[in-house]
Amino acid sequence: MTTEAKLIDGKAYAAGLRERVAGAVAQLKADHNLQPGLAVVLVGEDPASQVYVRNKHKQTLEAGMNSFEHRLDASTSGDDVLALVEQLNNDPAVHGILVQLPLPDHIDSEKVINTISPAKDVDGFHVINAGRLATGQDALVACTPVGCVLLAKDAMGDLNGANAVVVGRSNIVGKPVAQLLLQENCTVTIAHSRTKDLPGVCRGADLLIAAVGRPEMIKGDWVKPGACVIDVGINRIEREDGKTRLVGDVDFGSAKQVAGSITPVPGGVGPMTIACLLRSTVIAACAQAGVATPDL
């Protein structure tokens, strides 16, 4: 008899985290007259980015923080974007800066990201924060990877010694999530498009994290019985009736028959990203003000 995997409810976890952030913000205001502020820069009209930015603005305000939105025309020059980032770097009301990616092609994204003050880089993409994470120093860490590890710890408890396999090696998900898992004392394998026998590698995982961007690629028979499966993928596929639906990188239907716990898509990792962004903004604000970071 097979028992189905426990569903990891990212939506509920994220709601709880946002509540803890709101509590911390209220306390920081009362004790230190400190109101964390997040600035988001959006260049152009990419529809998905517009939805993300709207949700970030709404949830930032709901947490009691200041939210500063900067919407710039798609034709804005790289120099003008850099000038805005510098202005935000120097604004004491802004503790976190997020430049929504992708930027239009004529703008050098790497240069923009590396112009953000590392202390305000709440997306954790600045080379200084990536380097600090890789060398085990305090860092602002990319939000989706933090969300993955919070969910894995919640589902598995102690991650010490667990065999973790991360499929995907991007700078925004795969690499930072692998670094965080190393810090949790996992034995980490990073797999990618050139990995030999990917199904066999995945079958060795107590914790399997999929960040590939290929709909339903990871099948149930790639999953070790009882493993924890965290699916970062967000893929829009066409249904038979012509409408679209979201699926992950894991074939949820077959994987849930084998896994011990699994995140759904949607409702798993997705909602964690903004909650972790708010968390990072509080951490950044506390560091800038020289006050202790509340337990989040």
Ligand code: NDP
């Ligand atoms: P990238 O495209 O930057 O990276 C994908 C990685 O997957 C690469 O390292 C690539 O390998 C690897 N890969 C691609 N095809 C295969 C294959 N057939 N077998 C093994 N590995 C493969 O994607 P991201 O890291 O940016 O995003 C991954 C997924 O996560 C996407 O679906 C994205 O939408 C989602 N996502 C979700 C977020 C959220 O929940 N908020 C946030 C960010 C991303 P190689 O390096 O060899 O090319």
